Amino acid sequence: MKILVGVKRVVDYNVQIRAKADGSAVELENVKMAINPFDEVAVEAAVRLKEAGQASEVIAVSIGPDKAQETLRQALAIGADRAILVLHDGTTEPLSVAKTFKALAEQEGAGMVMLGKQAIDDDCNQTGQMLAALMGWPQGTFASGLTVSGEQIEVTREVDGGLETVALNLPAVITADLRLNEPRFASLPSIMKAKKKPLDSIDAASLGVDLTPRLELLGVVEPPARASGSVILANAAELVEKLKTDAVLV
Numbered sequence: 001m002k003i004l005v006g007v008k009r010v011v012d013y014n015v016q017i018r019a020k021a022d023g024s025a026v027e028l029e030n031v032k033m034a035i036n037p038f039d040e041v042a043v044e045a046a047v048r049l050k051e052a053g054q055a056s057e058v059i060a061v062s063i064g065p066d067k068a069q070e071t072l073r074q075a076l077a078i079g080a081d082r083a084i085l086v087l088h089d090g091t092t093e094p095l096s097v098a099k100t101f102k103a104l105a106e107q108e109g110a111g112m113v114m115l116g117k118q119a120i121d122d123d124c125n126q127t128g129q130m131l132a133a134l135m136g137w138p139q140g141t142f143a144s145g146l147t148v149s150g151e152q153i154e155v156t157r158e159v160d161g162g163l164e165t166v167a168l169n170l171p172a173v174i175t176a177d178l179r180l181n182e183p184r185f186a187s188l189p190s191i192m193k194a195k196k197k198p199l200d201s202i203d204a205a206s207l208g209v210d211l212t213p214r215l216e217l218l219g220v221v222e223p224p225a226r227a228s229g230s231v232i233l234a235n236a237a238e239l240v241e242k243l244k245t246d247a248v249l250v
């Protein structure tokens with residue numbers, strides 16, 4: 001079974017996000033980019049299935065700019081066998097990403113598509129669900145545990161009341177939650193090896209997919225700065241007085 005894994009290049013989660021001065025978009029100039037954390041977990045899960053003899057090949061896929069090659073190399077260093085970069089400058093939207101994965105899953109004859117539960121830049125949490133609908137495949141979203149047995153996969157999901165385990169027939173779409181695993185640290189030899197693994201760059205048009213955004217971004221604003229606090233607790237009487245007179249306590 002071939003597994004396709006989604007790998008999105010996003011702003012590193014440690015970076016303090018800023019809006020551009022004209023409010024037209026998030027500032028990406030000179031900002032550290034990284035693999036979407038949920039996607040790193042998805043790659044690790046797919047590689048573990050291959051190591052357990054339950055998958056034949058792990059193919060990392062990114063839709064993004066030429067620089068997304070770096071992100072794909074990270075996935076290759078974790079253990080993916082090869083990578084496909086669908087070249088696209090600018091934002092990607094869940095529906096067109098899902099259509100791209102559909103085209104690739106059909107072309108590759110994939111038995112599973114493993115995505116992150118959400119991309120931390122758009123927080124959409126839609127791509128896996130849309131892909132499952134387009135393919136007519138079952139979906140196991142927010143996976144925190146996976147067991148493949150034959151033509152079935154058991155997916156443990158974190159739901160409000162606890163843990164829910166569902167059994168799906170393969171092929172299926174799985175989206176990874178952070179608790180699914182702890183991705184391995186890519187060693188220097190694996191990073192060197194990753195440089196030699198195949199990475200194909202293709203156009204979305206060759207897959208018959210149009211990646212032009214359907215949504216218009218009206219503006220990006222940063223949250224209001226927090227007002228400074230004050231120390232008021234010399235004694236309980238002072239606190240009671242403040243509570244009576246100040247409308248807002250910070």
Ligand code: AMP
Nearest residue numbers: 006007063115116118119124125126127
């Ligand atoms: P979203 O629905 O945008 O929150 O994304 C959910 C998941 O879809 C991500 O964790 C990725 O695995 C995959 N995905 C979304 N956009 C891309 C992209 N541009 N390239 C590769 N994978 C993507």
